[in-house]
Amino acid sequence: GKNVSGVFRRYIFLKGLASAGYALCIWILLHLLGVDLAVVFGLITFVLNFIPEVGPFISMMLPLPVILFDDRMQNPLQFLVLALVGQLSLKVVWGNIVEIKLIESQQEMRMHPVVILFFVAFFQFFWGATGMLLSVPIVAALKATLHRIPPAYRNPILIFLEGDESAPARWRQWRDRLRKSNSVAASTD
Numbered sequence: 300g301k302n303v304s305g306v307f308r309r310y311i312f313l314k315g316l317a318s319a320g321y322a323l324c325i326w327i328l329l330h331l332l333g334v335d336l337a338v339v340f341g342l343i344t345f346v347l348n349f350i351p352e353v354g355p356f357i358s359m360m361l362p363l364p365v366i367l368f369d370d371r372m373q374n375p376l377q378f379l380v381l382a383l384v385g386q387l388s389l390k391v392v393w394g395n396i397v398e399i400k401l402i403e404s405q406q407e408m409r410m411h412p413v414v415i416l417f418f419v420a421f422f423q424f425f426w427g428a429t430g431m432l433l434s435v436p437i438v439a440a441l442k443a444t445l446h447r448i449p450p451a452y453r454n455p456i457l458i459f460l461e462g463d464e465s466a467p468a469r470w471r472q473w474r475d476r477l478r479k480s481n482s483v484a485a486s487t488d
Contacts, residue, residue, distance in 0.1 A: 303440040306407055310436045313401045313408075318348040321355070321393040328385045332378055334362055335369065350431045352414050355394065359386040406473040407443040408435070411462030446474055 326341030334340070342364045347354035366379045402432070403409045418438050422430030444462060445453045454467040463469075 300433050303443060305442045306405075306443045309405055310402070310408060310439055313405070314349060314398075314435075317393060317398040317401050318345045320397065321345075321348055321389065324389045324393070325358070325386060328389065329362055329382065332382055332385075333372070334366055334378075334382065336362070336365060340365075340417045348458075350428070351393075351435055352412070353419060353431065355390050359383065359390070368440075405439075406470065408439045410435070410438065410442075410460050414438075414460055414462065445470070 313485040322341045322345035325344045326337050328341055329337035340358070344355065344358040350357075362382060363379055365383055367375050369375060369378075372378050413467055415435060415438075418434040419431050422434040422437065422477060424430070426433070438460070442457075444454060448456070450467070453470075456468040457470050460466070
């Protein structure tokens with residue numbers, strides 16, 4: 300129970316940190332392009348970024364009509380392309396580099412992107428948007444409890460979730476470090 304709640308808290312904190320940085324960059328980009336409601340689109344980006352893989356692309360499309368129908372811009376198509384390319388570039392940097400380094404630094408949250416998309420769709424089917432938001436922390440919490448399962452069953456699950464055959468060895472090393480740090484903390488009390 301304590302381990303699972305810790306996984307949820309860490310995921311929300313790290314995802315919030317990455318989402319805030321990404322949203323700030325989107326706001327700056329749209330503000331520099333002179334888009335009305337740039338702050339609003341930044342806030343929407345922050346919220347939708349919590350939906351893995353799908354949310355950021357939805358938030359990229361929202362400012363496009365505002366840009367296209369802004370009569371103050373001389374060439375709205377040029378600004379539309381700049382906004383779209385800029386947002387896609389920021390998504391690549393934040394989603395594929397920064398967020399990966401932050402979230403996957405936590406062993407229980409390390410998952411292959413295709414697996415994440417599968418679980419987003421799976422949980423969305425049952426719980427709608429709430430399921431999309433909760434998909435990654437639910438699977439991460441389940442992954443954090445794998446130490447209770449025999450290795451014959453645990454190892455294929457780890458390989459499936461991470462998409463890497465070295466996942467069981469990496470997981471064992473992480474569990475050993477976790478056990479050592481817990482025993483050191485218990486002995487100092």
